[in-house]
Amino acid sequence: MKLLFYKYYLLAIVLTCLPAFCDGMPPEARLKVRLLSGFNTDSVSFSVVKGAYGMNCFPSGSALLEKGQSAVLFRSGEKLVIKTGNNPFWIVSDSVMLEGRDGNDSFTLSPGEQGQLTRQYSGELLCKADLGTLLLIGSCDEDTYIAGVVKAEGGSGRHREYFKVQAVIARTYMYRHLYRHAPDGFSLCDDVHCQAFNGITDDSLIIRAVDETRNLVITGPDSQPIISAFHSNCGGETLPSEHLWLTAQPYLKKVRDPYCAASPNSEWRKSIPAKEWIEYLGRSGMPARPADPAVLNFNQPVRMISYRAGNFSLPFVQIRSDLGLRSSFFSVRLEGDTVILSGRGYGHGAGLCQEGAMVMASRGFDFRKIIAFYYSGVSVTEIRTVSAGTE
Ligand SMILES: [Zn+2]
Ligand SMILES: [Zn+2]
Structure with missing residues (x-):
């Protein structure tokens, strides 16, 4: 009995440790995304929505921002100037790290001092001045990021299988491009240069689709994550990659699409x-x-x-x-x-046709069949079997 207990105890340790090694991204290496990267702004408003945030200004000191409190950060040359609502003094720093107090915290960012646009995020935020720009790097877990991308790239109110397709595409893109911005100190930007991420979402359909496809990516004949190109509507026929980017990819071939002809962007x-x-x-x-x-x-x-x-x-x-x-x-x-x-059609035409995929989903095709229809000869694979990040 005692031996059995130890067996299960050891098994429990192994199972607890497995995700750290097998999820593709160790937990200490949380995904770093440059936020508001398309705005080229020199100031940003930070507000706590949920929980509380410790604001560590290097080397000037620290403060705590509670729910509802905010701070404005300006770039001045290679320094940051910070003003908090309850402090009459300006703080000058090299960089600022904002960390949630209990791990379940969230905040909003608005570009400019009183920006109209507000986006909500969870996780930590690092702010620093870098080469004449204000650099905002958010750290969040993979699923939160994927759900945000699905919301930004796939909209809302779609069919469950369609959201699963978009989640696998977003995860595939993320793993393929994990090192795209490595020299800049982050993995991906939140603009269309990488994939659009306009903050976190509480859309339960999307969150469920991300959960149901956890760790799944699309791989090509070389067993690497593919270039998971997609566009709004192919017009009845997708465009082979060599006609778009001059490089032929075996999985981005011409596909005749009977599904998207009656869709809005046809x-x-x-x-x-x-x-x-x-x-x-x-x-x-x-x-x-x-x-x-x-x-x-x-x-x-x-x-x-x-x-x-x-x-x-x-x-x-x-x-x-x-x-x-x-x-x-x-x-x-x-x-x-x-x-x-x-x-x-609408868009570059290579890879998956979103409006065709939506019609397929509504007609009962599951996400694997939809992916296989648009990407020739691919597999849907657990990321743990793949060496990620070729760029
Ligand atoms: Zn980028
Ligand atoms: Zn199409």
């Missing part, structure tokens, strides 16, 4: 004065104004690589980028003095 239309269209083509290398304007017409019933006008050609992805179009999947038709662009 079609678009844009009118451009013919003169502007011809000027644009001229700037892009078209040698001469066409003698017959009818050569400007171009039909794209299925995805093609380049637009053609006479002997001149220009990649559709470049036209999309130059003119800020919704997609690179469009036809060109001249009507009088106007060029009509009739497009399909």
Whole structure:
């Protein structure tokens, strides 16, 4: 009996220790995300929403901020200036660390002194001046971050299986790019450069989807996390990665998508004065104004690589980028003095089509089938079997 007890005791120790080694990210290495990275602000308001925060200003001292209390932090050169609501003095510091008192605390950040925009976070916050910017680095656990990304990238009120798809995509992206900003002292930024993270969410459907897919990532033939590209609507056909980024990925092939045709972003239309269209083509290398304007017409019933006008050609992805179009999947038709662009889809077109995935989810496909439909030849794998972070 005693031996049995020790056996279970040892097993309990092993099981308690396992997540630390197997979850891909040891608990002491909490995910560090640069917050408000798209705002380029020199000041930020910090307010405690839940619990209390210890504010450690290096090397000037510390203070406690209780629920409802706030502090404003300004960058001044390579220093930080801090003003708290209950203190008439300014504090000047090299950096400020804000740590929750009981681990269940949360706070809001607003860029600017009285910013209109407010985002809520949990975990710790490090603030410092760095190369002429105010650097705000939040530390949070993986699931909290993933749920926030699913909310930012996938919206709300979606089908459960769709949220699971988006959660696995977000986790895959996170593990692939864990070291993307390593030289800057954090893992990922919260902007679309990495993946959008607008703070924590209390959406119970999203939190459940993250929980139900815990540790799952998508891996390619090399057993590494894939480039989990996605976009709003493919227009009926996804774009192979080599036509978008010049690098062919075996899992980002052309997929014909029968699911997204009736979705909100399946079609678009844009009118451009013919003169502007011809000027644009001229700037892009078209040698001469066409003698017959009818050569400007171009039909794209299925995805093609380049637009053609006479002997001149220009990649559709470049036209999309130059003119800020919704997609690179469009036809060109001249009507009088106007060029009509009739497009399909929204976004770059590679990888998973979100609106198609939503329709699949509503028709009963589970998240693994939806992922397998859009990413060719991939596996959905526990992160513990994968060596993460190639970038
Ligand atoms: Zn980034
Ligand atoms: Zn689609």
